[in-house]
Amino acid sequence: MAKRAATRKQLLKEPDQFITFSGKLIAFGRSNFKIILIITGILLSLLLVLVTVRQISHRNENRASALVEQAVAKYSAALQDSNPQTAYDRIKTDFADIFDTYSSKNAAKVARIIYGDISYNAGDADTAITMYTHALNDFSQFPALKHIVLSGLGYAFALKAEYPRSIQYFEMISADKDNTMKSGALFNLAWLYEAAGEKEKGASMYKQLLTDFPESMYGDLVREKVSG
Incomplete structure (x- = not known):
């Protein structure tokens, strides 16, 4: 025997599942409004931090690269009118600033090799060894x-x-x-x-x-x- 379709009156008496769920969700939101705001704020803050860190990292990498290029150019120019020792003395603070401020950046890692060469050419074997030893850890995976x-x-x-x-x-x-x-x-x-x-x-x-x-x-x- 075929089942009779529910009447409009019966349908109106049965709760709509979607409406019921939505109502519960709204009720939960109202009672936990402060918690939701805090959680949302934390998530947004974390996202903002990640984006900012990436932007700063990229910007700092570019700055570090620019500073390394300037230091190398300064050293090359100094060699034109002086000897390796004098040229070395002129750029010590430039490289020191790069290593102090951008030590973890790739540009600074490459700069350690460059500064190691400059130190060696000036006869400063100890500084060269320090730079090369640090660089060896940085580039151990690159033959x-x-x-x-x-x-x-x-x-x-x-x-x-x-x-x-x-x-x-x-x-x-x-x-x-x-x-x-x-x-x-x-x-x-x-x-x-x-x-x-x-x-x-x-x-x-x-x-x-x-x-x-x-x-x-x-x-x-x-x-x-x-x-x-």
Whole structure:
């Protein structure tokens, strides 16, 4: 037997589910108005903070990059009418300000490598080592940059005549699978071993360089040395 359709009177007596739910929601909103305002305010504040941090971070990164460019330009200009030591003295405060204000920015991280090179060229091996050591942590996951930093550390310790430490860093480059700056590392290891009195190891490095990188810029010089 077919079920009879509900009459209009019956329908009017049955509560509309949507209206009932809406009514409950409105009632909850009225009784918890302050709580809702607080929660909404917190969420909006968090969103505003995130947006602001991103904008500031981007703006600060640009400022840091601009300051690094200015410092490098100032250093280059100083080299035109002075020596590396004088040029170094002229830009010390510029780089110090960059590291103090924008230490975590990518531009400052790259600036540490640049300032390490500038320090090394001025004969300040200790500052160069400090900069390169910090940069090594910053770029440990980037082989090309990592090798540049390791090479810088090798040269800086060689400048202090601390040959075992210097050898340690060039060996890290030569043992890596990435060939970036590897020929230079082998060449440096050869003369460092010689300087440390280990002639056989030095000769071995020269031979490895010619075997692995026969067309390198060091090739003719090494061949002449080996044949002599």
